[in-house]
Amino acid sequence: MKLSYLKALNRALGDAMADDPAVFLLGEDIRVAASSLTAGLLGRFGPDRVLDTPLSEQAFTNFATGAALAGMRPVIEFQIPSLLFLVFEQIANQAHKFSLMTGGQCKVPVTYVVPGSGSRTGWAGQHSDHPYSLFAHVGVKTVVPATPADAYGLLVSAIRDDDPVVVFAPSGALGIRDDLDFGTLVPVPLGVGRVARPGSDVTVVALGHLVQDALSVADELSGVGISVEVFDPRTVYPLDVDGLTTSLARTRRLVVIDDSNRTSGFAAEVLAVAAERCEFDSPPRRVTRPDGAVLPFALALDRAVQPGRDHLVTAIHAVLEKS
């Protein structure tokens, strides 16, 4: 049975709601399921568990925190990634901090989902951000699934986790379909990466939709005798340091492809961890959005500032040559 990434997220929500009456959804236009993430859930669970909110992101994010403090497990859908900027205080400074500040008196199990993060073709400057590194920096658990199975499994784990978790579903991944038996869908633990393709010459670390790109580059390069290992951390924070260093111990070469900005982004963290812990045969490389990137509207310009396969191939050749 073919299952799309978006449908897998939808299934995860449905299963989580069926499993636990404390789970409920809130967000904009989720009753009619404008993004399709919540398709069918209003009919199945009723309006009490699928709340359409006014355009009041700050208040409804804190509202979810309050509901979580009272024992619920809210899941918020954010229509566009920059809404996370608007509620940054409410997530980083409120939801995240309650547990420690109260000396462990409470927990805030809220899940924030962005179905369609990163560039959405033609949505331009204010709708094309991919701010997962920001949440990793402040210490909020953050996942970016790459496959339908992981989309399902990580969203389920995020909802079950007792802390706030941000789930980025890159727009470039929503349409991915895999042949899957529904029975094989299981929770995927937070903080555990996977080797998406084993190889021996270089480790390419990739997240979300870029895992596909990394795999197809690996395919292509295998034709010219280059063996690329693709490591997909799946969780941005906490990073699977063991998985990463195990891979690097084998390949001793590293390229990270990352759809966030270069400076102090996810790729910077991977390079830093690797520099602290691993030995290399050549300097590692980052393939990222440029610093300060604002995505221009015109399609060719938008594409030009996104990390892509060509840049990845160039970077792989560079780390192999330098050795």
Place this chain on the structure above:
Amino acid sequence: MKLSYLKALNRALGDAMADDPAVFLLGEDIRVAASSLTAGLLGRFGPDRVLDTPLSEQAFTNFATGAALAGMRPVIEFQIPSLLFLVFEQIANQAHKFSLMTGGQCKVPVTYVVPGSGSRTGWAGQHSDHPYSLFAHVGVKTVVPATPADAYGLLVSAIRDDDPVVVFAPSGALGIRDDLDFGTLVPVPLGVGRVARPGSDVTVVALGHLVQDALSVADELSGVGISVEVFDPRTVYPLDVDGLTTSLARTRRLVVIDDSNRTSGFAAEVLAVAAERCEFDSPPRRVTRPDGAVLPFALALDRAVQPGRDHLVTAIHAVLEKS
């Protein structure tokens, strides 16, 4: 003449306002100068140029953007660092993006100043953040001066710059006093670091109040024959990569001490740049706040999660031993 860091910021504001009638200040309690940053400026420049705002951070941040679009150079004082979380959208998604999105039709020269960033003794979890790495990640020019002369010079440059600039004045630095001739106070260019102390065994990169700590550790270690170079980038973004790599080419060893969280923070970026461009005699180290750090109230706990001299000494010994 002794000049304190806080007084240097105050002088920079006064000079910038005297130089350019387009400069005006807004913020909470700035007329009575609750933080002392704006002391004397109401009397000197009048209520038209020193605006006390209601507690409406989001609107007044956008208000400043609008005023900047109309030719002004607003300077906003934020009383506490977490207010930058509250206005993250307004800075990262509005002020920062206008220039590119409009195809260069406009500019947004707003300066955001936090007098007292980082831990302020006893202010606890929601008032003790040091979020400069977040602004660097999104590409907003960001400075963290370490000395009174740099506080003056970088704030003046920030105000004159045609882009939004965030100025973090760490609470641990506000009280620093230096013997300075006022005539020697000059603008300090953004993006240019300085060697705060030359040395040959290891480069310690430090920002803001931690430069003092680095210098005193360097002093202490010189007694045991270790020669520490202290490099102060002054600007977090854009980073002075040339200054950094020049220093590292000499010392071939690196420790970064950084008051932001470890994951994808400023120190991660320094290690990543270094890993891409430099050769090392030993793996570099980061001395940072722990990941996800929420500063506990109790003083000893607050101190325990901040990077300090002891941690720095340990890290320096580690990079020296490993060679």
Place this chain on the structure above:
Amino acid sequence: MTRDLYRTVRLIRRFEERAIEFVRSGEIVGGIHPYIGQEAVAAGVCAALRPSDVITSTHRGHGHVLARGADPARLLAELMGRESGLNKGRGGSMHAADFGLGILGANAIVGAAGSIATGAAWAHRRQGRDTVAATFFGDGAMNEGMLLEAFNLAALWRVPVIFVCENNGYATTMPVASAVAGSITGRARAFGIPAFTVDGQDPEKVLAATASGVDRARAGKGPTFLECTTYRFDAHHTFEHRTRLTYRSTEEVSAGWSRDPVEIQGARVAAAERAAVDAEVEALLDAAAGSALGSAHPDPAAALEYLYASPEVMR
């Protein structure tokens, strides 16, 4: 003025219809939020402004930009991501700006522009000019705290700004009654801002209401709030043409069409004159389409041009 208002609503209508065609044909990538049905609001408000005034716009902004006098060819080129676009193809539909005409930009974040317009208007007054700002937003934006904060600043500081709420009944699929507790004008009045409900299908009524707000503003009496009741005849966004969302009935949409601003204003213009305007608009839009389609695509190598206004410190 009667004729001018008709020309404006007609221009916007036909521009939008053609733009939707270009979305279908793929010349416009990413789709648009059509303004069809709401033309009277943009037309009436902008007719009350002077050339030196400023506006801010929304995700549903083509009408505002055209009513303010932007070149349709350059707006269309912007929607097509071309170098001759208003923003050199960098902004697209949701960010169209023309600073030469005082258009400080459409904004893709609901509720954000009100405080930007307030700041701009305040700055103009501080600089000794008598500029007024008009800032457009939807009924959905009434629930965004940052917009409510802007009302307070504008009222406290008597800023010459006209807050124009286009109440088209929905925020995407959310009916205004489920989203706005109390009333829209009541919210503005709570900040001490005079607030009026206006028939947003009639350009002349919108013009009259705006004109008195503008007079007040120019006289130093501070902001005015207008709730223009209107209706969106088409989709929230062209994506809705593919995914049918069920949030309003076809009967309701038909009822909306019964008060078409183009017809309401058109009925005030003599048939021959109306035909002449229609022909002129068509010719203008033909030329605009030709010009836009013929305009160069920007060079990807320049993708990050304009990222910083002071790029010299970047490395």
Place this chain on the structure above:
Amino acid sequence: MTRDLYRTVRLIRRFEERAIEFVRSGEIVGGIHPYIGQEAVAAGVCAALRPSDVITSTHRGHGHVLARGADPARLLAELMGRESGLNKGRGGSMHAADFGLGILGANAIVGAAGSIATGAAWAHRRQGRDTVAATFFGDGAMNEGMLLEAFNLAALWRVPVIFVCENNGYATTMPVASAVAGSITGRARAFGIPAFTVDGQDPEKVLAATASGVDRARAGKGPTFLECTTYRFDAHHTFEHRTRLTYRSTEEVSAGWSRDPVEIQGARVAAAERAAVDAEVEALLDAAAGSALGSAHPDPAAALEYLYASPEVMR
């Protein structure tokens, strides 16, 4: 009840006076925002609640926490950063919480807690309980968009929450008249929330007003808003004891003292009874001080304990 209310205001007053001494002596690090002068608000509101209800508090929160019944010894220990503190010394003055008593925490971000309280109250109702939430905030918070957004959610969804605005005339140094356009109750009413102005120096009046709001809320009729007019007799924060800020005259402060809630309520209690209460309070606070001062400091090695509620996935 008369006596109980007196005891509460007296307890808060004396707690604060002692806390200020501990700030001076250095036992409390970082200072506090004294509640002196505003005691009647906390006392009256909390007296109208049931044990199963919940509250949220502010940066100026000791009064709310004490009125809600928290152990003064544990609150004081919290202010001193001790292990026996309400939050095990992790929160301090601005984050004091006692979930066992439904105190969901003081919040250091002005305007943030209103929406948290609204969510909690909604959740309790969804879970079939008849909980009411009371959420405290200042006049300054009335200008925070996120609080205004919360009014809307509470009104739309008929959430059983009492919004308690303590209008003490200032946000730090900003007078309410320079900060709040329109009126405070008018703002709440604009969201369809019944809003009343109450004499916030009189605990019995506050209690009566709160009680009727609580009845409405429990009956499923949604939120109520109370503006309690009060006055802060002491500094915004103890840092002001060192840096004199000139934003109000000594005459004004003296006038404030003329309506001291401790005296207002004290006058209703017979002298002997009052003396007995005072003595009991003093003994309680003596014991609290002894207990807090004797409590262990938390172990720095456990600085990050409680950072995550599900730490097992961390590495």
